[in-house]
Amino acid sequence: DFMNALEEVHPAFGVSEEELQQVIQNGIIHFDGVVDEILRSGELFVEQVRTSTRTPLVSVLLHGPPGVGKTALGASIAQASEFPFIKLISPDSMVGYSESQKVAAITKVFADSYKSPLSVIVVDNIERLIDWTPMGARFSNAVLQALLVLFGRRPPKGRRLLIIATSSQRPILTDIGFSETFDSELRVPPISNLRALEFVLREVELFQSSDERRQVIKQLQEAGFEGDGLSSKFQIGIKKLLSMIEMARQEPDDVAQRLTGALVGLGM
Amino acid sequence: DFMNALEEVHPAFGVSEEELQQVIQNGIIHFDGVVDEILRSGELFVEQVRTSTRTPLVSVLLHGPPGVGKTALGASIAQASEFPFIKLISPDSMVGYSESQKVAAITKVFADSYKSPLSVIVVDNIERLIDWTPMGARFSNAVLQALLVLFGRRPPKGRRLLIIATSSQRPILTDIGFSETFDSELRVPPISNLRALEFVLREVELFQSSDERRQVIKQLQEAGFEGDGLSSKFQIGIKKLLSMIEMARQEPDDVAQRLTGALVGLGM
Amino acid sequence: DFMNALEEVHPAFGVSEEELQQVIQNGIIHFDGVVDEILRSGELFVEQVRTSTRTPLVSVLLHGPPGVGKTALGASIAQASEFPFIKLISPDSMVGYSESQKVAAITKVFADSYKSPLSVIVVDNIERLIDWTPMGARFSNAVLQALLVLFGRRPPKGRRLLIIATSSQRPILTDIGFSETFDSELRVPPISNLRALEFVLREVELFQSSDERRQVIKQLQEAGFEGDGLSSKFQIGIKKLLSMIEMARQEPDDVAQRLTGALVGLGM
Amino acid sequence: DFMNALEEVHPAFGVSEEELQQVIQNGIIHFDGVVDEILRSGELFVEQVRTSTRTPLVSVLLHGPPGVGKTALGASIAQASEFPFIKLISPDSMVGYSESQKVAAITKVFADSYKSPLSVIVVDNIERLIDWTPMGARFSNAVLQALLVLFGRRPPKGRRLLIIATSSQRPILTDIGFSETFDSELRVPPISNLRALEFVLREVELFQSSDERRQVIKQLQEAGFEGDGLSSKFQIGIKKLLSMIEMARQEPDDVAQRLTGALVGLGM
Amino acid sequence: DFMNALEEVHPAFGVSEEELQQVIQNGIIHFDGVVDEILRSGELFVEQVRTSTRTPLVSVLLHGPPGVGKTALGASIAQASEFPFIKLISPDSMVGYSESQKVAAITKVFADSYKSPLSVIVVDNIERLIDWTPMGARFSNAVLQALLVLFGRRPPKGRRLLIIATSSQRPILTDIGFSETFDSELRVPPISNLRALEFVLREVELFQSSDERRQVIKQLQEAGFEGDGLSSKFQIGIKKLLSMIEMARQEPDDVAQRLTGALVGLGM
Amino acid sequence: DFMNALEEVHPAFGVSEEELQQVIQNGIIHFDGVVDEILRSGELFVEQVRTSTRTPLVSVLLHGPPGVGKTALGASIAQASEFPFIKLISPDSMVGYSESQKVAAITKVFADSYKSPLSVIVVDNIERLIDWTPMGARFSNAVLQALLVLFGRRPPKGRRLLIIATSSQRPILTDIGFSETFDSELRVPPISNLRALEFVLREVELFQSSDERRQVIKQLQEAGFEGDGLSSKFQIGIKKLLSMIEMARQEPDDVAQRLTGALVGLGM
Ligand SMILES: Nc1ncnc2c1ncn2[C@@H]1O[C@H](COP(=O)(O)OP(=O)(O)OP(=O)(O)O)[C@@H](O)[C@H]1O
Ligand SMILES: Nc1ncnc2c1ncn2[C@@H]1O[C@H](COP(=O)(O)OP(=O)(O)OP(=O)(O)O)[C@@H](O)[C@H]1O
Ligand SMILES: Nc1ncnc2c1ncn2[C@@H]1O[C@H](COP(=O)(O)OP(=O)(O)OP(=O)(O)O)[C@@H](O)[C@H]1O
Ligand SMILES: Nc1ncnc2c1ncn2[C@@H]1O[C@H](COP(=O)(O)OP(=O)(O)OP(=O)(O)O)[C@@H](O)[C@H]1O
Ligand SMILES: Nc1ncnc2c1ncn2[C@@H]1O[C@H](COP(=O)(O)OP(=O)(O)OP(=O)(O)O)[C@@H](O)[C@H]1O
Ligand SMILES: Nc1ncnc2c1ncn2[C@@H]1O[C@H](COP(=O)(O)OP(=O)(O)OP(=O)(O)O)[C@@H](O)[C@H]1O
Ligand SMILES: [Mg+2]
Ligand SMILES: [Mg+2]
Ligand SMILES: [Mg+2]
Ligand SMILES: [Mg+2]
Ligand SMILES: [Mg+2]
Ligand SMILES: [Mg+2]
16 A cells, blocks of 8 residues: 555656655654655655646645655655656756756746646755745745746646645745635644654664663653653754764763753753 | 637737647637637627727726636637737746846837737736745736736827736735726626536537436435535546546546546535 | 917828827817817917017926816917927837837937927837836836937927926936926826717717706716816816716617616716 | 036036936026025035045935925035936836846946046935835845945045935835935025025026016915014925926916916915 | 874875865864864764765764854864765855855765765855845745755765765754754854863963963953853954953053953953 | 155166055155154065065055045055055945955955965055945945955965055945954054144245245244144144135245134034
């Protein structure tokens, strides 16, 4: 099924396999029910595009704080669709592009998608694609306008397209005119309870024994972190958590203390 | 008559048939008297241009919230005119154009129209044509100025032109200098009562039986939606409604619940 | 005399006859004494330029709300001068021009005028020539500066020039530096009393009988419009009035009601 | 002497005779002592440049409201110097120039002046040269910076230069950085008393008899204008006054009334 | 070990040895424990990159007031890594570059780094690289966007990269969107106690005898400087201190007094 | 010694002798002790650059109100260094340069200086080099950024450089990011007491006899100017004073009165 499909790889014409894998290098850890819900919603959108003739264009926004896994989830959904055309539009491949080069590159991907009966385009990191900076509220209006039109333009007869966009600046999107643009919006939350944290620690095998691991969780509880994530301010993206885990791994004798130290530092 | 004419297709020299059909793919559902009124007004403007020598130029604005059907209605009126020259000026075909390319493309359509004794031009989505973004109130002044002049410039002797413009940013139009530009303005309202909703559901045959349909309406009534649309905050554009209907269709066993869920979500 | 001359047409070297006629297509209706006063003032300026050697340059501004007839009156005065050089500088013929193309086109007309002993230039719609938009107070400073200099630059020895400018944005002109630029300013008012309205209705022969016409006036009086224009808020430009009249004409059975309906709608 | 020299014309190498005469076409009317004082000061600056080796560069600003005669007085002083190099830098000859063309043209005049042992440059209408507009406080910083440097740059060894600049926007000059730039500043005032007005009327021979003239003055006194200009708000530039006089001349039967009418209109 | 490695020089393919040495010309003086801590942290990041496959990209920010030694410390850490690819991206080598030349030069260094299995890039003085000026909050958004993407873009498979950035405008970095960009941030503090000062004076051998040196410290204590740096406002970057020391050296007879004078001047 | 050296001229390879002399045409008048102090400080910086290997780059800012002699003093210090490379970077030689031409010209001088073992660069009038205008706080960020980098960039090994910058806009320098840029800042004050004024008058031999001169001083004292400059508002730059003296010289019979008149005018 879909969940399993995420693990497999199906090379196909028009699919940028390598780029997609690059952004899900560390896999998807199912640390919380919400992860499965997001993937399931994605599966439904894929099906709608595949089957409904009345909605040849469906667009979804994955949003949430930096580093919560928006890109990895978006790419996973796209990959699992097994559509003949799957592309990633990412600022990573457009460094130093002029406004018009960006617009051209983006438009090209959409134009190409119109040649395939079924397509998915992941438009990653909208705020970076439009060169957004909070200071002076600067951004590329040319790229913005292109996205606004492309996100609303129906593919030609007989073609169907799923757009998966990601952003960590949801409020800005409204300010620049993206309200009512998406058919659906899914929030990707940070890790905010100890159960999810423990799940991740087990998956990445940071500790030799589960005793050690439980010890760390206990310490964190004593430091004021609470298991249910409600009363505590503890919030961390999976990306930063994985990075902290690797830093802690540097000092084998002291892993537990380095990790709790870093997490407690965050909590303040 | 006019109402029926909307259903037929009359290929003619200078008419961009395909583009027009693309924007009314899902047809016009006559869910409310106001739909007919708008089409009837359109018919009158068409007649005025056809017959009155003193007003060789007539311009109308269709405005209303996103997704209420402005483009589809404008295109329908244009198509029904059966004028020899009917064109759609749409941001969809100008992605990535520079300011001056846009101005040139727009001006070209007007210049071409002056060669036909009778013409209709649909200028779709003014705010997108001028690259409007609320943040920083940015827009292309070059395109704006071209539109302001073209909307007021009389066609040469013996030529007559009907301009149908659409916008979901009516207040902005005043701010940028469009007041007093149009001979007439027509507001396209969202669906805001259950009777209209039921009409649509019947037309798209979402449910197998009319019992099921009535059941959904009843549920919505119980959820606080009222039939007359006055006391409730329920408002939805036909475009979004059609999209929700297709999403609901994805889960055949659960259509009614998915639809009411989505609509109730909106109402908040 | 001058009044009659307005009716005649005198083709002459350097006169853009066709353009002038285009803007007074519907003629001048003498619905109020102020119309004659404006034409008479224009005649005096024409004479001053023709005779006084000390003021080889005279500039006049016709200003007033949109659609009151500024362009038609300016063109009429120019045409009646019978000067060998009469030109219209209008945004209509500069759609899509760059700033520098506009400046070049405008400057060219002035340079050409310096070759004729007597010239009139109608500079129509200053705010549109300078690409003015209220949002962000944007405009072309290059065109503005060119106008400021050209409006104050004396023609070479032995040449005389009358400049007739029009604008519906009088207050803006002061803000951008046009104060003290014109030798004289004439306000063109809207129609604001029933007598003038009745005069127009008679001239355009909207009704078959004068009874019908008087009936309409009476209805308007009852609707609160007053004959002297003082106590009522009723104000309409001749251009919009003529457009409403043509719309009303579309439904022969219902002319009177459509017209009063439209006018009452305005009054609110 | 100097006063007389103003009347004569001395063609010389490097002198733009024609342009200078163009701007003093209507001559200098000595309607007030201040006119002579300004000309006398100008004469002294000319002498300082001619004789003092320690101040090879002297710059003077003539400022005052629009139309008071700044340009005519500046040109008169320059012409009377009889220096081998006399040039007028005026916005009139730079319509449509780009920023860099303006800078080049201005710089060229200064570079040329450095070839003459003695030079005068009249830099007319600074605010127009820098494309100043009050709305948005826009101006050409490139031209401004060029002027700031050129006004302070010493000519090469053995060369001497007098700069006479004019402006009707004295306060702006300070705001854009022109304070401390000029060695001296002279204010050119408007006409503000009836004696000066009468002097002008006599000079231009508007009336056949001096009785008529005195009659007009009397009427103005009765209308509230006072002879000493202190208690009244009556202020008019010589340029506008001469223009009003010519308008009045248009209706020979009614000269007195038209003139007083126009002047009284001003006073309000 | 690492500390010693800083003193040695290991020429290697892809290492800009000379540039690195240029910025640590005056060596690293270990005047405070924090200096060693920063170098030790740097060493750990180097190790993480060398060993952990899950974090192929690690980025660190060295920030602190002007002249505290950020660049020298960053370069020292890079040099000590002995990675085959070590480069310095510095505004010093980009004077007069256009925005796009800067972006190209920066992107080139990153692209080159991707060819080496292990790389360090020192991105020096971010605020200068982006042409930041506080007045009007101006900066190059093009360079900023390039840095934002490059700092977050994973190197290709099998490549690992350590980024060491420096800035003396930490708060600005947040304002322009750099929050959450770095894996770690290290603050480089100024010298703020007399013990550290005395350490430096001894190292640079400003005084012939240690008596003289202690005398100066005593004078400073009397002038209100306190040894613990808590109660006093005395704060100085190592760079400025070294410069003051050299100025004092100019007057051999008066070294002590010149130095204390300069330091006391600072303290105000 | 240094003081005397200022009077002599030592032509040398890489020295722009002529330009330097141009700016000190009227010599240096030692009207106050502060003049000597500034020159003495300059001499010390020259020595530091000549001798200290640890500070191969020293930068000094001369600042003060317009016309106090900053440029002349900077040029004098540079000339007295007798370094093989002495250049003046001045806005005077860059009129009409584009931003990038300016940056190129400035960068070129620094690059050239790196070829000489010992160099002085006088960077005159920073605010003009960066096209600063207070209105709208406009300036060339490109030139500013180039200066910021060049003022902090160490010359290559074995090269030493003294930078002497001047500015009459000290507060602006901080606002645009120049704080902490200079190793030292020297304030050049205006003349503000009668003793200094008398010294200047004697040096320039304005009066035939010292009696006349003393008479003037007495008059100024009576007019409220005080000898110590504390209680009075009298402040004048040496440049303006020399200019006033030359103006007064124009009327030999009236020198004293013209001078006191002008000075009293200033004091208000
Ligand atoms: N449940 C999960 N969801 C998403 N990512 C996961 C999950 N489990 C592990 N990961 C890993 O965590 C990382 C998430 O990083 P990703 O770049 O997708 O985050 P992001 O939200 O897009 O960050 P940014 O805000 O910087 O764009 C990836 O390396 C991914 O393989
Ligand atoms: N009565 C109706 N009026 C308009 N459109 C209708 C109607 N009934 C069905 N439709 C369908 O609804 C859709 C309306 O979408 P359309 O693009 O015209 O809306 P819009 O208001 O122009 O949206 P936007 O604000 O995004 O431009 C079309 O697919 C059209 O075929
Ligand atoms: N008395 C009149 N004065 C002016 N125009 C009149 C008069 N009577 C009839 N007309 C007709 O009315 C129309 C006036 O339109 P015109 O374009 O001159 O108005 P305008 O004030 O220039 O409008 P805008 O503000 O849009 O530039 C013309 O068609 C003209 O022929
Ligand atoms: N005493 C006078 N001083 C100046 N000009 C005079 C005088 N007497 C007559 N004139 C005439 O008055 C006119 C003054 O116009 P001028 O263009 O010099 O004014 P201005 O102050 O430069 O105007 P603007 O503010 O528009 O630049 C000229 O035609 C000049 O010949
Ligand atoms: N402990 C130290 N840490 C850093 N630099 C030191 C230390 N001891 C001596 N130095 C010397 O001090 C100078 C520090 O200057 P550096 O340019 O690194 O400072 P910076 O903080 O980068 O300055 P800026 O804010 O101007 O970029 C270098 O010459 C370096 O050799
Ligand atoms: N003691 C002095 N210091 C400086 N200049 C002096 C002194 N005595 C005489 N001078 C003369 O005074 C003039 C000073 O002008 P300078 O251009 O140096 O002033 P500045 O402060 O640079 O002016 P600006 O603010 O316009 O740049 C020069 O001509 C110089 O020869
Ligand atoms: Mg992402
Ligand atoms: Mg639409
Ligand atoms: Mg008009
Ligand atoms: Mg003038
Ligand atoms: Mg640094
Ligand atoms: Mg100077």
